Amino acid sequence: MTTRVQEPAGASKLLIDFGPLLVFFAVNALAPVPALAKIFVATGAFMIAMVAAVIYSAIRYRSVSPLLWFSGVMVVLLGGLTLWLHDETFIKLKPTIYYLFVAALLGFGLWKDKPLLKMVLGSAYPGLDEEGWRKLTRNWALFFVVMAAVNEAVWRNSSTDFWVGFKLWGAIPLTFLFAAANVPMLLKHGLAAEEAKPQEPGPVE
Template structure:
């Protein structure tokens, strides 16, 4: 009998795991730093004049965002000895576009970062489907065991969702103030993503593979 598509690698059991709340803190921490630094940028610069080297609040927020992202990725590596692909890719883009933002003193680069990241993920997922590959299985293989149809549906839906997020980011940063964009990035995108994720659970449950007898006996 053929092995199910994206069956979990036995070696994955050896991977270190961390508390879900700590994992969430590592993922949301840099965003919270970004929001706080932008909102309190002027008072922070007044209290600590050395921070004026970054420029205005959005540039200070960008610099601290880069530092917080580096710290989060480092802690994730220390605790698990792995770096999740999506935070890693997002972190690389943060460093590139953040550096351009600070160097050129132009916040357009950091505002375009979510668009670039989301379109990159969408391109990889939807492009993989064109070649018959449900690549999302490689990202979530340790969380779900789905049949081939389930992975295909989930990959397609996430690919389309990433395109949606990219479009929303472009509309928001081009149409509203920087403060509004920062707030929406933290308090808007996350609830939208959580709602979308929860909406996929019925489909995931329908396509979840039954546990093997051998694994159940372990």
Template sequence: MNQLYKLLIEAGPLVIFFVANAQVGIFNATAIFMVVMIIAMIAAKVLLKEISLMMWISVGLVVIFGSATIYFEDETFIKLKPTILYSMFAVTLLLGTALKKPFIRNVMEAGFPPMEDIAWHKMNFRWGLFFVFCALLNEYVWRNYDTDTWIAAKLWLFMPLSFVFALAQLPLIMKYQMGEPEADAETDQNSAD
């Protein structure tokens, strides 16, 4: 059930932003998006008992860039927000790779089985590169297509890409997954008998 809540909390605001833009335009949709993101954060606290660091950063950037979009009546600000968010994640993860500190472990470890350190290092690097790709792709889309296409891309391009990329990490996770210590001890004991 938590995975369903997490999906709704992450995808729901984008879906509402997409629908709101079609109904009331980018500036009103941005205001609605800001409110819905704050509601999603509250829902995360109530339903999941925690607000992830990624959500804090994302909501903060939505409020800052959304406010600038509305105040200056310039949609460029809200379009830059994903580039900045993806770039922040990319720099953090790639810096972690350079320092041999897989920062991604801090964010994802609770949702994964125990894995060898090498898996966390590889995932850290891969996700860092993925976020570089997403930042560049966001820049390309918003600079070359209209606002409606950019918003549609957030929902129909970026979300599926993230899902597919996450699924592509399963072989790595399975390869470096560590067995439960008690199960290993029991297996060793049975082998000795």
């Protein structure tokens, strides 16, 4: 008998996808350390929270999504380099690498005529036809390319505090708004109105 793998949903999905990032923001804002040290303390907390999210997903749902695995590895690797070399450049590069990696995966899937996004969000958009999946995959691939460029522009031309603020008040809202903006297109391609709940493909960087 095959056991169906339960997928994170609702509060648990938000906790897994956004919890580590919110820990990063909170520690960077509230840690009682000199201003120049906050990004490093926040990075350490981010690493711990990300590992906790992976472990929680593995124990609670007996599975860890590929994007969560990748994000976790990137946080530990680049966060570790940030702390070891005392250079915040590495943690600032992490969103760019993540965005480009996901965009490349989605683009490869489109090239092979296999919308990979369907594997990630299939249960969230029941009834969506193949053309809808292709358009949604294309849209997210382009969005991630744009976000990678924006992250590069922000961290290279502004202070660390501004970059952190942009991630909280810019990147997260933009991701939710983009997910919502795709709903009208999804409705035209078979998604029932009552099932139209905007979803992001994975952890927001």
